[in-house]
Amino acid sequence: MKRAHLKRNIRQIAFFATVWLFAALLYALVEFGLLGRLDYYPSTSNPYDFANALIYTVSGSFVMGLLQGSFEVLWLKRLFQRRPLWFKVIFKSLLYLFMICLFIIILAVLTNTQRLKVGLADPIIADNLAAFLSRFAFWSVVIYVGAILLVAMLLSEVSQYLGPGMLTNFFIGKYHKPFREQRIFMFLDMNDSTTLAESLGHEKYFALLRAYYAEMSDPILSNYGEIYHYVGDEVVVSWNLEEGLANGRCLQCFREISKRLESRESFFLDRYGAAPGCKAAFHLGEVTTGEIGELKKALIHTGDVLNTTARILGRCHEFEARALVSGELKRALPESNWNFEQVGTVNLKGKTEDTELYKVLWDD
Structure with a gap:
């Protein structure tokens, strides 16, 4: 274990x-x-x-x-x-x-x-x-x-x-008063989800989505990730800097998810007639974290890093990348464990400054 x-x-x-x-x-x-x-x-x-x-x-x-x-x-x-x-x-x-x-x-x-x-x-x-x-x-x-x-x-x-640890945090009031922190975010999206939803129908697609997310549980947990939220076929995972950067856990998490989905391809094909793949974007930055809501309490992160990560995810198809990493995160990661290819400096929608993007070169 x-x-x-x-x-x-x-x-x-x-x-x-x-x-x-x-x-x-x-x-x-x-x-x-x-x-x-x-x-x-x-x-x-x-x-x-x-x-x-x-x-x-x-x-x-x-x-x-x-x-x-x-x-x-x-x-x-x-x-x-x-x-x-x-x-x-x-x-x-x-x-x-x-x-x-x-x-x-x-x-x-x-x-x-x-x-x-x-x-x-x-x-x-x-x-x-x-x-x-x-x-x-x-x-x-x-x-x-x-x-x-x-x-x-x-x-x-x-x-x-x-989610793990959240109940304790609510009890002790850790996030009752908002505070700033540095976090890493991974936005992970299913490939061709619209096509799959149309071909499978609502109920079968939902069952596939449930199984798809279930396969991610062990990789996220073993790499100390925290699931921020699910949005349809997209999941947002975050790390504090120390745990996310150690041995490149944030990238290792995506690698293990991809391998897990590949190893379960026959299962998905037999049961749903389709084997889902995924792509991801990574970025780090400062967020304000705290509780929000009166009728329903929720823990949220606010900050430009989330919008930027979402924009980076939208460029994966353009650069034919399974995973894109921002220049800020790339420089913070232990480079000896990973190989990158710079795909350019792009202007992301809604940002005044250009953002360096790197494609992760996987060795498997």
Whole structure:
């Protein structure tokens, strides 16, 4: 597994563990506040000690969060990627409900053996467990933990719509106040998209477009790209300067996308009767980044660099180039890894100064 994929999986799993951890802390504090000076649970008469309850609840919940996160990220997410939301919710709810009950039972048994200083086989453990399961105390815990599971799943789904790291950024208010930054942009466009749309029809073309974008996921992720937005058959990907320039990741991303589409040519031909190709334009520059919108929040970049990149993309056909790079970006890239051919200094529509353009010469 590539490093970028590993880091992303770890972050997603850690997110679930963190949600469970905070929920456990809240539960332990609420329980302590309700029991007050009591040293036993009124429902079962079992001994109560805040320190032990805190340790077992927090540590057990953290482990449960890691388990749920691992199931979700490494298995369930891929398994149900094409399923509708209602199906995901019903199946996952049943699975996690079973896991919750099993978790609480195991935690209760282990806690009682420590509190009562007896072994697992002692009859008093079974009696206390039966009493616990027959009371509302057990089901109240199930309901509470079930609510936390639902929150974790919903936040996870929302995070997918916003993109990696965006939910965290919105929570901490990173982009609440606009700020300036230097970024690299790649505008990537499907070749002959209009012709394909007309020949395939709306539904089949949309299915092709979905598969086309799906093939880009791994190359974008492995090269630390951030999907800014989709516009029909065009996708805009951006990088901060450090990550985009390192080893020419921005160009490597396009190379891997092109190779991926070429390797999947037979799949596209068999299923859709057409194999899509793509072209791209690259540029870097300063943008202002921040949140915008009242009815719907969105993160946007504003700056001349976006307009310029879009204009450069429009010149790919003229220069018969799979990828065009601006002079500014070309000079910033590690040239030892890439070969370029200057195609000229052109005047792009809407700009007063000419722009140097370079064709990327691919070695494969």
